[in-house]
Amino acid sequence: MSRSWSPRSRPRYAAARPRSPWRKLLDYGLTVIILGLLILLAARLDRVETRKTQGIAIINDGDSITLGTERIRMRGIDAPEYTQTCHKNGADYACGTLARQSLVRLIAGRPVTCSGWQRDRYGRLLGDCKAGGTDLNRAQVEAGWAVAYGAFEGEEATARAARVGIWAGTFDLPQDWRDSHHGEVVERKHGTLASIGDAAREIFRFW
Known part of the structure; x- marks a missing residue:
């Protein structure tokens, strides 16, 4: 017995909501912090020298x-x-x-x-x-x-x-x-x- 397919079985996806200005600001801030930590790490690595x-x-x-x-x-x-x-x-x-x-x-x-x-x-x-x-x-x-x-x-x-x-x-x-x-x-x-x-x-x- 074959299974019938109905359009009702299609998954539905909600449209992505645009990010709020505060969320964008938070993402930019985290990016700056991560880049700063990477720069600090590179500077510290220079101290570990043979x-x-x-x-x-x-x-x-x-x-x-x-x-x-x-x-x-x-x-x-x-x-x-x-x-x-x-x-x-x-x-x-x-x-x-x-x-x-x-x-x-x-x-x-x-x-x-x-x-x-x-x-x-x-x-x-x-x-x-x-x-x-x-x-x-x-x-x-x-x-x-x-x-x-x-x-x-x-x-x-x-x-x-x-x-x-x-x-x-x-x-x-x-x-x-x-x-x-x-x-x-x-x-x-x-x-x-x-x-x-x-x-x-x-x-x-x-x-």
Whole structure:
């Protein structure tokens, strides 16, 4: 049985009402506000710029150096503090000193280049650092003298499996050691979420 179609089944549409002057004014005002916010956002983005510094490094410990007047905290890693001790073969040893010596060997007197835009709570630049073709951040984790701290998790897993560096014995995570010895506030990891948060704060920070 076929269905019959009737003109009465056609949908009816009301004619669009012209916008009132007040509605037009409101639409224009919202457009101006949105354009203003976009201009402000573009201006703030100019503040989020990568800083690059290079020179002969002063090695402070296993994950921080000084280049000229710029203090660098190597991004994505956390090495034992300079005075920290770890445990191996039934005895404590100066793992913080050995972590610094590892970084000295990796740099090998070569000029160091670091780049980054974030800063830690001490005002140090969170930098990705290289000496020649050596990625220092990655190499410290691969050598077992720093743990992953927001990056390089794969390199840490390899070092742990090979039991190199601090993984040859037992140790307190550097952040836990700092907390127990100095009562310092735990520094957040240098991961993607932290980067997004820092970018948002930098963009919307007042002049």
